[in-house]
Amino acid sequence: MVSPTSEQLLTYADGALILSHRLSEWMSNAPTMEEDIALGNIALDLLGQARGLLQHLGNEDELAYFREPQEFRNPLLCELPNGDYAHAMIRQLFADAWFAEVWPQLAADGTVDIDVRGVAEKAVKENAYHWRHSSAWVVRLGDGTDESHRRTQDALDAIWPYRGEVASDQWYARVEPVLAQATLTTPGRDAWIQRGSADGWHTEHLGYLLAEMQSLARAHPGATW
Amino acid sequence: MYSQALDERDGVADEAVNAAFEQRVAAEEKVEANDRMPAAYRKTLIRQISQHAHSEIIGMQPEGNWITRAPSLRRKAILLAKVQDEAGHGLYLYAAAETLGVSREELVDQLLAGTAKYSSIFNYPTLTWADMGAIGWLVDGAAIMNQIPLCRCSYGPYARAMMRICKEESFHQRQGFEIMVTLSRGTEAQRAMAQDALNRWWWPSLMMFGPHDSESTHSDTSMRWKIKRFSNDELRQKFVDVTVPQADFLGLAVPDPDLRYDDATGHYVFGEPDWSEFKAVLRGEGPCNAQRLAHRRRAHDDGAWVREAAQAHAAKQQAEQVA
Numbered sequence: 001m002v003s004p005t006s007e008q009l010l011t012y013a014d015g016a017l018i019l020s021h022r023l024s025e026w027m028s029n030a031p032t033m034e035e036d037i038a039l040g041n042i043a044l045d046l047l048g049q050a051r052g053l054l055q056h057l058g059n060e061d062e063l064a065y066f067r068e069p070q071e072f073r074n075p076l077l078c079e080l081p082n083g084d085y086a087h088a089m090i091r092q093l094f095a096d097a098w099f100a101e102v103w104p105q106l107a108a109d110g111t112v113d114i115d116v117r118g119v120a121e122k123a124v125k126e127n128a129y130h131w132r133h134s135s136a137w138v139v140r141l142g143d144g145t146d147e148s149h150r151r152t153q154d155a156l157d158a159i160w161p162y163r164g165e166v167a168s169d170q171w172y173a174r175v176e177p178v179l180a181q182a183t184l185t186t187p188g189r190d191a192w193i194q195r196g197s198a199d200g201w202h203t204e205h206l207g208y209l210l211a212e213m214q215s216l217a218r219a220h221p222g223a224t225w
Numbered sequence: 226m227y228s229q230a231l232d233e234r235d236g237v238a239d240e241a242v243n244a245a246f247e248q249r250v251a252a253e254e255k256v257e258a259n260d261r262m263p264a265a266y267r268k269t270l271i272r273q274i275s276q277h278a279h280s281e282i283i284g285m286q287p288e289g290n291w292i293t294r295a296p297s298l299r300r301k302a303i304l305l306a307k308v309q310d311e312a313g314h315g316l317y318l319y320a321a322a323e324t325l326g327v328s329r330e331e332l333v334d335q336l337l338a339g340t341a342k343y344s345s346i347f348n349y350p351t352l353t354w355a356d357m358g359a360i361g362w363l364v365d366g367a368a369i370m371n372q373i374p375l376c377r378c379s380y381g382p383y384a385r386a387m388m389r390i391c392k393e394e395s396f397h398q399r400q401g402f403e404i405m406v407t408l409s410r411g412t413e414a415q416r417a418m419a420q421d422a423l424n425r426w427w428w429p430s431l432m433m434f435g436p437h438d439s440e441s442t443h444s445d446t447s448m449r450w451k452i453k454r455f456s457n458d459e460l461r462q463k464f465v466d467v468t469v470p471q472a473d474f475l476g477l478a479v480p481d482p483d484l485r486y487d488d489a490t491g492h493y494v495f496g497e498p499d500w501s502e503f504k505a506v507l508r509g510e511g512p513c514n515a516q517r518l519a520h521r522r523r524a525h526d527d528g529a530w531v532r533e534a535a536q537a538h539a540a541k542q543q544a545e546q547v548a
C-alpha cells in the first residue's frame with residue numbers, strides 16, 4: 001500500500017474542516033431542535049478530525065486561518081453553500097460515503113503515523129453515525145411528500161457534478177442504493193463532472209467562507225486566543 | 226393531558242387536596258408528574274419552565290453569531306459545543322414542561338407568536354469576540370446563581386433537569402472566564418475588546434435577576450412552593466460579590482461609579498441598574514428582540530416541509546408494515 005502523501009492528508013483535513021464550517025452555519029437554523037443538536041454533533045466530529053490531521057501536518061491555526069483559498073485542498077463538494085435541508089443532506093451523504101472509504105484505509109495503513117491512525121480509528125466510528133443520519137434523511141426527504149421529493153431531486157441534480165473528487169466504485173456502491181430507496185433518479189455515473197481543487201479550482205463560495213472564517217484571526221496576527 | 230384532567234376533577238375548591246399539597250411541599254417532599262397539585266402551582270411551573278426553555282433556544286443565536294468567526298479551531302470547537310448544549314437544555318426543559326400536561330408544540334407556538342417571554346439578556350447583540358467571553362463569564366455566571374437553587378425545586382422533573390443543566394452551565398462559565406483571562410493578558414486591542422464587552426454586558430447581567438424584591442410579582446408564592454429559594458435582590462448581591470473580585474483579577478473596570486466594598490457588611494455596594502431599559506427590553510424594545518424572533522420564525526417556517534416529509538415518510542413506513 002502506498003502511504004498517503006501530505007497532500008492527500010490535507011485533502012481529508014480540509015474536507016472535514018470546510019464541511020464542519022458549513023454544518024456549523026446550521027446552528028439555530030435547523031428544521032427541528034433535534035437536528036440542531038445532530039448537526040452540531042457532526043460538525044464537532046468533523047472539526048475534531050480536521051484538527052487531528054492539521055496538527056499532524058503543522059500548526060492547525062496557521063493552516064486554517066492563514067492560507068489562501070487556492071491553497072485549500074478540500075473537495076469542492078464540501079464548500080457548496082447550505083441551500084435547503086435537501087441540499088445539506090445530499091452533500092452530507094456524498095461526503096459521508098467518501099469518508100467511509102478514507103478513514104478505514106487510513107486506520108489500517110501501517111505506513112502512516114500512529115497519531116494519524118488514531119484520528120482515523122476514532123473517525124471510523126463517528127462516520128458510521130454520520131452515514132446513518134444522512135442516509136436516513138435522504139430516504140425520508142426523497143420518499144416523503146411531493147415537495148420534499150422535488151427539492152431532494154433538485155439537490156441531487158445540482159450536487160451530482162461535484163462527486164468527481166470523492167467518487168469511486170465503492171462510493172457509487174454505497175450511494176446509489178440509498179438514492180434508489182429514496183425514489184430519486186441519478187444522472188448516471190457517466191454524467192459530467194466538475195474540475196476540483198487538485199487542479200487549482202474552487203467554487204466562488206470558498207472565498208466568502210474563508211473571508212468570514214479567517215476575518216478575526218487575520219485582524220490580529222500573532223495574537224493568542 | 227392526563228394530569229390536567231386530574232386538576233379539573235379536583236377543582237380549585239378542593240381545599241383538602243391543596244392543604245395536603247402545601248404540607249408536603251413545606252416538608253421538602255418532591256412533587257412528581259402524576260401527583261395532585263393545585264392548578265396555580267402547575268401554571269406557575271409551566272410559565273417558568275417554558276420561559277426558561279425558550280431562553281435556551283433563543284440564546285443559541287447571540288453566540289451562534291460567532292461560531293463561523295471563532296479565531297482559533299480550539300475556540301470554535303468549544304463555542305460550537307456550547308451552543309449545542311443550549312439546544313439540549315431547551316429540549317430537557319420542554320420535556321420537563323410536558324410532564325405538566327402541555328405539549329412542546331403549544332409552547333413553541335407561544336414563543337413564535339410573541340406571547341411568551343424569554344430572558345431579556347438575549348435581546349442584546351454580540352458585537353465582538355470578547356462578547357463570547359463576557360457572556361460565558363457573566364451571563365452563564367448569573368444563570369448559575371439563579372439555577373443552582375432550582376436543583377432543589379419542589380417539582381422533581383424540573384429539579385432533575387436543572388441538575389444536568391447546571392453542570393454544563395458551570396463549564397460554560399469557566400470557558401467564558403478563560404476567554405476573558407486570555408484577552409486581558411493579550412494585546413492592547415484584545416484588552417480593549419474585553420473591557421468594551423464588560424461595559425456592555427455588566428448591567429444587563431445584573432438585570433437577569435429580575436426586578437427588586439419589592440416589585441417582583443410572583444415571588445412570595447414561588448418561595449412558599451419551594452420553586453424559588455432566594456429573592457432576586459439576594460441573588461443579585463451574591464453575583465456582584467462573586468464577580469467584582471474576578472473583574473479585579475482580570476484588571477478590568479466594572480462600569481459602575483458607585484461600586485465600593487463595604488467593610489462593615491462584607492458586601493459590595495453597587496449602583497442602580499436602568500430599570501426603564503429593563504422594562505423596554507421586556508416590552509420588545511431591546512436592540513435585538515425583533516431580530517431574534519424573526520430568526521426563530523424563519524428557521525421554523527423553513528423547516529416546515531422537512532418536518533412534513535419526515536411525518537409523511539413515517540406514515541408510509543407504518544402503512545407498509547401493517548400491509
Ligand SMILES: [Fe+2]
Nearest residue numbers: 281310311314
Ligand atoms: Fe443553557
Ligand SMILES: [Fe+2]
Nearest residue numbers: 311365394397
Ligand atoms: Fe450556557
